[in-house]
Amino acid sequence: MQLSYVKSSVEARQHAAELANQPVLGVDIETTGLDPLTNRVRLLAAATLSGRIVVFDMFHVSWDSLQPICGVGWVCHNASFEWRHLTYAGLTVPPLHDSMLLDRLVSHHNRKLDEVAADHLGLQLDKTLQVSNWSAPDMRSEQIEYCGADALATVRIAQELLPQVDKAGQRRLYDLWRQAIPMLAGLTLRGQSFDWDTHSKLIDKWTAEKKTLTQQLQQHLGGINYNSGPQIGDWLKENLPAATLKTWPKTASGRLSTAADTLELHAKQPMIQPLLRYKVVQKLLSTYGLGWQKNRHPVTGNLHPEFSLGMTVSGRLACSKPNTQNPPRLTEFRQLFVPPSGQVLIGADFSQIELRVAALLSGDWNMLDAYRKGEDLHTKTAAAIAGCAVEAVTVEQRQGAKPVNFGNLYGQAAAGLARQANLDYGVGMTTADATQALLKFKLAYPQLEHWKRQHLGLAQQQRQVKTKLGLVRDFDRQHEGYLRGEAQNMPVQGSAAEVLLASLVRLPAALAGTDAVLYHTVHDEIELACSPGFADRVAAELRGVMMQGFLDVFPEGEALTHKLVDVKAGSSWAELK
């Protein structure tokens, strides 16, 4: 290993010129903090496959002297991090490989660089310096070597794993992930503009309501902590008749459950309604009120959620700090998601994407037929359950078919279906009704049923299932007996996620010549921000991109694009019409 530590721009240019002849470089950076907007890159290490390492000290080297090495391919571990910092620093970052994503595809797990290096290279990386002082005036030699060693490990891991990804038939998925990196990193860097003034008024409102509810609960439950399940459980034990307690649902560890579902079962008790409302308001206030404020960026004032690839078992995107993929659907909250001033939001979502994916994966003739004809699958299922013509299905019957369609996909049983129907769809359904509905569903869509059995078998025998583009989920001993839902869900949810990613990566080309940028994405939807003058064009492009994204993953689905994408425009996330 030959390492050079570079502290001047003149020297940096010479090294950069040499490195620019390489086919690929491993690149690792050390920064003074995680946020590119408030921190600086201290070290940038570039390593060649032959073991030549150059560590640039970016406190002393100008960014433009590194531009030559941007002409070659790079490998980083968790490349989104490097993309954000280096793009913010002004570098034109080349297409990136990602050793973390390669390892995710090969190992089927999420692992840190040291674990990956140990596994694939037999190399022990010491990570104790990761949190050392990267702002110090002088870098210690250990720090310089640490950064260089990571860069070298990264490029060697990629050399090892890329052929394996090819061999496993995962190259398309890997390239899709690679292309998505700049899209998602760019979204995190720009952030999401948010109406904090109105948000603060919402907090005041929730705070006042919590106070009222606390006073009401004081009458019923006394001075216990209403956030505490154990304390509420103790109160129940002391105040409810033994007969009621006997059948009261328990948590996994044997305590009395205090979940909303459970409390609903005893809705007649006088303290239940205020307690249920308290839980709602407490959730809003803690997670979406006060907790949310912590994510207001000091420089931009925006939210800057991280969108992570490869972190989920199904291949969906993970979103955190904050998770803007799960804000309440309340109009008053989603209204706070606004485009930058003077712009509009264009939003689109896939209609019933998981059901369409299930139809294509299973080849179920009746499901495919419904989507080909642009029929409504909920209505079709309702007709099958009622044993009547599609034309005769009532609004109520259609509503009752929704939970059957969704729940059945993942092996939901009768009791669960009945509960879900009552709770989330307002449909009065007994367990016996649910049993009948599930039976009718199986008869109506026989190939889907066959496909589900097949995947349960794959999970049991080969201990793994896959998405359309080849992401693998393994099942270990822990899943014994409990893997039906996971086995049937993963290929559907994961392939749907691939459809979304395929759409996202088509955006840059489609939006060229407009000022539209990605504002948000939530599993089956995409929001863009643009000037009003571009709105119509952007809306049309977004529809086209999502249709094409669907066809990229499911070329055999040409006939299923009817009513596939629903595009809307508006002044906030709540007002997309």
Place this chain on the structure above:
DNA sequence: GATCAACGCGCG
């Protein structure tokens, strides 16, 4: 004080 598991709940 920091960390962890358990619980509960927001979304698609």
Place this chain on the structure above:
DNA sequence: AAAGCGCGCGTTGATC
């Protein structure tokens, strides 16, 4: 709560 799946985050209470 329960044999629908996938996430992230806040609070409590135990532990060191």
